[in-house]
Amino acid sequence: MAASLSQALYLATFTSSASKPSASPISPPSIKVPTFSPLTVQPLSSAFTPNVAHVITLTPHATSTPSSIPSDTSTTTFHGLCYAVGDNIDTDQIIPAEYLTLVPSNPAEYEKLGSYALIGLPSSYATRFIEPNETKTKYSILIGGANFGCGSSREHAPVALGAAGVKAVVAESYARIFFRNSVATGEVYPVESEVRICEECKTGDVVTIELGESRLINHTTGKEYKLKPIGDAGPVIEAGGIFAYARKTGMIPSQ
Amino acid sequence: MASSLVSPSPTSSFISNKKDLGFSAFPSTSQVAIRKCKKQVSKQIVSVMAPQQSERKPATTGSVKTGMTMTEKILARASEKPQLSPGDNVWVNVDILMTHDVCGPGSIGIFKKEFGENAKVWDREKIVIIPDHYIFTSDERANRNVDILRDFCKEENIKYFYDIKDLSNFKANPDYKGVCHVALAQEGHCRPGEVLLGTDSHTCTAGAFGQFATGIGNTDAGFVLGTGKLLLKVPPTLRFVMDGEMPHYLLAKDLILQIIGEISVAGATYKSMEFVGTTVESLNMEERMTLCNMVVEAGGKNGVVPADSTTFKYLEDKTSVPYEPVYSDAQASFLSEYRFDISKLEPLVAKPHSPDNRALARECKDVKIDRVYIGSCTGGKTEDFLAAAKVFLASGKKVKVPTFLVPATQKVWLDIYTLPVPGAGGKTCSQIFEEAGCDTPASPSCGACLGGPKDTYARMNEPKVCVSTTNRNFPGRMGHKEGQIYLASPYTAAASALTGYVTDPREFLL
Numbered sequence: 001m002a003a004s005l006s007q008a009l010y011l012a013t014f015t016s017s018a019s020k021p022s023a024s025p026i027s028p029p030s031i032k033v034p035t036f037s038p039l040t041v042q043p044l045s046s047a048f049t050p051n052v053a054h055v056i057t058l059t060p061h062a063t064s065t066p067s068s069i070p071s072d073t074s075t076t077t078f079h080g081l082c083y084a085v086g087d088n089i090d091t092d093q094i095i096p097a098e099y100l101t102l103v104p105s106n107p108a109e110y111e112k113l114g115s116y117a118l119i120g121l122p123s124s125y126a127t128r129f130i131e132p133n134e135t136k137t138k139y140s141i142l143i144g145g146a147n148f149g150c151g152s153s154r155e156h157a158p159v160a161l162g163a164a165g166v167k168a169v170v171a172e173s174y175a176r177i178f179f180r181n182s183v184a185t186g187e188v189y190p191v192e193s194e195v196r197i198c199e200e201c202k203t204g205d206v207v208t209i210e211l212g213e214s215r216l217i218n219h220t221t222g223k224e225y226k227l228k229p230i231g232d233a234g235p236v237i238e239a240g241g242i243f244a245y246a247r248k249t250g251m252i253p254s255q
Numbered sequence: 256m257a258s259s260l261v262s263p264s265p266t267s268s269f270i271s272n273k274k275d276l277g278f279s280a281f282p283s284t285s286q287v288a289i290r291k292c293k294k295q296v297s298k299q300i301v302s303v304m305a306p307q308q309s310e311r312k313p314a315t316t317g318s319v320k321t322g323m324t325m326t327e328k329i330l331a332r333a334s335e336k337p338q339l340s341p342g343d344n345v346w347v348n349v350d351i352l353m354t355h356d357v358c359g360p361g362s363i364g365i366f367k368k369e370f371g372e373n374a375k376v377w378d379r380e381k382i383v384i385i386p387d388h389y390i391f392t393s394d395e396r397a398n399r400n401v402d403i404l405r406d407f408c409k410e411e412n413i414k415y416f417y418d419i420k421d422l423s424n425f426k427a428n429p430d431y432k433g434v435c436h437v438a439l440a441q442e443g444h445c446r447p448g449e450v451l452l453g454t455d456s457h458t459c460t461a462g463a464f465g466q467f468a469t470g471i472g473n474t475d476a477g478f479v480l481g482t483g484k485l486l487l488k489v490p491p492t493l494r495f496v497m498d499g500e501m502p503h504y505l506l507a508k509d510l511i512l513q514i515i516g517e518i519s520v521a522g523a524t525y526k527s528m529e530f531v532g533t534t535v536e537s538l539n540m541e542e543r544m545t546l547c548n549m550v551v552e553a554g555g556k557n558g559v560v561p562a563d564s565t566t567f568k569y570l571e572d573k574t575s576v577p578y579e580p581v582y583s584d585a586q587a588s589f590l591s592e593y594r595f596d597i598s599k600l601e602p603l604v605a606k607p608h609s610p611d612n613r614a615l616a617r618e619c620k621d622v623k624i625d626r627v628y629i630g631s632c633t634g635g636k637t638e639d640f641l642a643a644a645k646v647f648l649a650s651g652k653k654v655k656v657p658t659f660l661v662p663a664t665q666k667v668w669l670d671i672y673t674l675p676v677p678g679a680g681g682k683t684c685s686q687i688f689e690e691a692g693c694d695t696p697a698s699p700s701c702g703a704c705l706g707g708p709k710d711t712y713a714r715m716n717e718p719k720v721c722v723s724t725t726n727r728n729f730p731g732r733m734g735h736k737e738g739q740i741y742l743a744s745p746y747t748a749a750a751s752a753l754t755g756y757v758t759d760p761r762e763f764l765l
Contacts (some may be wrong), residue, residue, distance in 0.1 A: 054620055088520055088609060090729040097705040100357045101389060101396035103403075104473065105364025120731045147521040150554065151707070153456035155361065155472035176525050181472035182587060242474060243369045247380060
């Protein structure tokens with residue numbers, strides 16, 4: 001609980017003090033912002049629509065497929081094959097520096113970035129994350145150990161994963177900047193597991209993540225695992241990132 | 256109580272076991288929290304912990320109600336709040352936003368998408384844009400990315416853009432600096448008490464100046480470009496007290512490798528790391544930068560060194576912007592405090608493939624190496640090259656493996672060619688390096704620290720073993736996935752170059 005609170009980062013500010021991120025994420029998030037710090041900067045307004053649940057609509061962002069976009073986090077599920085990695089997977093392994101010339105905000109280069117996701121994993125990973133000559137991965141769920149995404153602050157890392165077709169990462173813990181970049185871009189759900197599952201789930205296992213239930217089911221082994229609630233990061237990622245979320249909720253004017 | 260707080264691992268002899276450490280400001284409630292935290296760290300790397308809110312004792316003085324740490328104070332001022340506690344989320348006014356050629360184009364893309372093609376940045380004088388990563392390469396996309404920066408700076412009339420156009424000769428580009436974190440300091444953009452954000456994880460380097468500095472992603476940077484603000488969570492602070500005279504064979508790199516080895520690569524995740532003590536006070540600015548540079552390798556959000564006369568002197572001829580340093584209150588509450596007796600520390604390395612894989616340099620004396628790399632924001636500053644030259648000078652021998660030298664900035668390059676090395680009879684670093692058989696100092700940039708495009712100078716294109724003064728040794732960091740990187744101080748790197756094995760610099764620095 002505490003961890004999800006601290007991970008909610010700047011999201012906590014968007015909630016009322018009465019509903020901390022530790023509150024049940026299952027019910028539609030009822031967001032009231034009595035004390036949103038007014039930004040005096042011109043492009044932003046401090047207006048804020050009180051009930052997010054009604055505001056969020058389906059807007060798939062670059063990485064989303066319609067089947068994985070329900071209208072609120074309580075029913076969001078991801079189903080697919082998982083790819084398992086270990087501890088301290090740094091962003092150089094997620095997207096090596098030689099590919100950082102690709103600019104994520106450029107759509108064509110976004111796709112290209114995806115094709116190199118996790119190409120930096122050492123050859124000890126016998127099964128590659130993306131098959132040769134493919135641009136997408138067949139593993140929509142990535143399972144990691146502790147300190148996932150450590151190292152460089154490159155936003156290319158969550159972007160590459162999202163562009164490759166990853167919907168969610170489930171790790172024991174995250175490095176700060178990777179977590180924040182995942183939420184800010186809305187590219188992948190960085191979910192924390194209650195227990196260490198990266199050694200119990202094998203690459204190729206069929207898994208389901210039920211975000212609302214904070215549960216991961218491994219259909220191959222028949223085991224179930226408790227996840228830490230995604231909290232208020234959920235609606236932001238679902239909206240497609242921090243800017244999309246701010247527009248949907250009326251925090252900043254729609255374009 | 257105190258001893259349990261300050262000696263998280265009794266295996267290390269550098270940590271004192273003094274009982275009397277004066278933790279009067281430590282509320283008893285936080286002890287549990289620290290124990291819990293320690294347990295998690297030792298059992299397993301746990302990167303995310305909510306800052307434990309502890310009760311704070313009211314201060315005895317009238318003016319200060321509750322003690323705050325330096326980091327809390329800087330963020331309080333920047334968010335225009337009288338008081339902050341760890342865990343508070345606040346909108347912070349940014350003093351400087353830095354970006355470079357790797358993340359700048361993406362940040363600019365987001366800024367334009369979200370604020371409009373013709374939007375104006377929040378303050379053209381508070382944005383510093385420094386091409387430094389992929390400069391001396393024929394990679395077309397890398398070259399294009401510098402063009403994108405140039406066009407944007409022209410459009411927005413950005414005041415501080417350190418451009419490079421003639422890639423064949425960096426000296427023909429008077430504006431070009433090189434590695435952003437070193438250039439920020441040399442150009443006077445790092446000032447005590449301020450908030451500096453940058454699209455690079457090593458932005459934390461600037462904490463050496465007693466400011467809050469941390470790395471952010473493109474999306475956050477796009478937001479800052481438009482608004483000058485960012486929502487930040489106030490981190491709890493870990494305090495590292497380093498006392499004792501620094502032995503002549505140690506450098507700040509050894510200190511930070513010691514600390515990362517102690518707390519692990521996730522030991523400071525979401526936290527601030529404050530460095531104090533007589534040893535820290537004795538360090539020059541570049542050494543303090545090395546210390547703060549690698550806090551991100553422990554997962555830290557920022558690192559800080561209190562500003563003092565060394566800081567003020569360094570800034571004297573670099574900035575005319577008024578600044579106001581802040582310091583931790585005596586009553587400030589720290590999540591945890593670590594004490595080190597530096598006089599007992601020995602030269603260290605971080606073995607492959609993690610910066611916390613600490614070992615004594617002398618324990619690795621049988622590790623045969625293929626090359627040595629001296630460069631980067633961590634180990635490519637003037638003081639780093641002076642240190643390496645000192646070892647070569649003391650030995651009078653030639654290097655046994657290829658030794659690559661990549662000055663961080665144009666200023667560092669100039670220093671290598673002009674500054675006399677103390678005790679060398681007027682010789683410069685460049686002369687000493689040449690006599691020792693090192694490669695000619697390369698054009699200043701991030702170079703092979705992070706691999707980069709295939710044609711990057713000194714990139715590890717084959718699975719070699721390298722001793723490097725850089726900051727990361729994860730698989731593939733310097734190019735080849737099976738390459739092995741031993742992180743070390745410039746002393747240890749130079750000593751290793753002379754023997755062809757990982758070598759304790761005491762073999763040469765008598």
